[in-house]
Amino acid sequence: MNILSKCYAFDYADKLKQEGIYPYFKAINESEGPEVDIDGHRIIMAGSNNYLGLTTHPRVVEAAIKATEKYGSSCSGSRFLTGTTVLHEEMEEKVARFMGKEAALVFTTGYLTAQGVIAPLVGRGEYLFSDKENHASIVVGNAMTTVHNSTVIRYRHNDMANLEARLSKVDYHTPKLIVTDGVFSTFGTIARLDEITRLAKAYNANVVVDDAHALGVIGPGGKGTAHYFGVENEVDMTICTFSKSLSSIGGFVVGEERVINYLKHKSSALMFSASPTASAVASALAALEILTENPELPQQVLGNAANVRLALKTMGFNVVDAEAAIVAVLIGDNEKTFRFWQALYDEGVFVNAFVSPAVPAGYQMLRLSFMATHENYHLDYILHTFKEIGTRLGVIAPDTEAVPATARELVPA
Template structure:
């Protein structure tokens, strides 16, 4: 059999393009705050993870330019050898301090962070307890861990009884990691870290969270899910990406110095990858400093999301409950999701279409997300346009 045959027969994207409803890989030619230019027209961006709208902040851009002028465009090596610059060390110190941890370590991408942290920490016979809705970066780390004969237990999404049932079957003397998203990227719901950390203590497990969609959005000053629940000291490792709140690309993990030092010398994802580029680290560092100077910015993100969440729910849309920047609207069918996405886009709003197999049957959705810089006029227009489209399609 020709292994590429499945590629030649994969025609779903082409069909959607022919129908004019293909929602993916749409190029952006200009961006300024919540407005972007796509295909020659101005569109309200209601699908970005640029939560604090710092990607165009003058200080962030200036920091990136200065770093490139000083260090060049690349570090041309891994952190382990020739790829460490003083900006890496400065960012790690700033992150550790902000997160209330002893130490931190940078990775070249957020996706890489999950693989680079989980896999080195487990060995033969160790257990990983992973929420079934965890991000693909965690799933990839889990899969690599199985090559070391670690055992994966996937508990039902946010089901603490199922987690405890699985934990209770394993001896206290066996190595155990509980790994979860802080805020889940599809539904925008929040992991029950107060219960998770309590169970970890009871059953002698360690806790790793991925705060990609939490950092800069929830918790005191945007410090994430651990601070949201007041259990930051009970979380062993916090992973995160630069690509959302921190307006860049890269990732980090923060925790005890001994664990971070171990990862520095044992993580293949760190040792065998080129280090984060000077421009990306400098821009993330500048974004972090802006967040520290403006601790009320996260509340603006959530307030904007809540206005749309409540407005759409009042109109009769099936909106998932939440308290974060992510507002998912359930449509329920692939074709209808694509059609409504296109109607919104034609009206001047960009959202994200999530269909099967990404979502379970009947849970196909339009995922919206909001920034601190969305103005009342943008939010009102989004609500009014959803109302117009929803009635036209008998969704409400």
């Protein structure tokens, strides 16, 4: 037995592959956004975070090409040293203005942003309050603060009474940070930021929100969760990613200039990891400009998700009530989730399978996510396919309400 023994014994994925129901690491040959080619089959993509559908927008693609031509393929260093181009600075200025904050700092990914913001902020004897459903990047960021002897307290998901009970047990004057996803990445539910900011004020806490799934989707003009509740002045920092609505790769934090200045010089994740490429920043910048010029785009993605959520619910699926671009359909069992996923894939629909232990037992789900660029025929086809497979696998009863009869044949085989 040695440290690698667990790797040799791990056979869960092999078994799923043998059964032909393994849903991960599918290599995409070609992508047009709402439709992709995998293994020579055209498939409707309903599992991507490309919420505004901008990954293939000519302006976004052109910006990436031009930046590569000008700056080369890599910055070959961290933001701190050789990894800051004028594009990184332009992005920081524009995204801070968009989010209504003084300053911004661009990181390599959203995952690193969470660590890079939380870890340097919460120190010895200080407290971190974190929603139990927060994204893995926040969980890792939280864990990193414990090396400084901080205390991490997890509160029940979106449960404000539970948060208050926990806050009230800590001395008022002790520094505290509350961290929450804005739109929760698994279920698509929205954090109760109006209440969280009220509690933060009452108990002397600061607030950081992860708006990975909110930027470009909720709030006026897609400005995210704080703007959705009108509490942008009460939220101290928003962290976010370029990898969803901004159709690129990278991350950022916005906040007060003095806070950003501190993070610039104290954040290990920023100082010891190479910066995002100029092409990644250029495409995110182009996407941000398109969003700013087209504030109606979020309504398109929200409308698509809302239509599908309602239709699936009407058919009898157990769908989580939410308001974002994510539609979570609870299946409640690992194997059934994998079988449903495979049947959808075989019929030309790509969604994401979330199973236990990534989600609690009973909450295994098919998670759909929508784009502003999905057309009605994509949505109709997804609904028809869900209805047919859901009935076949006994997830819904056969006699539920019919969905609009369009489209199977409209989608190229």
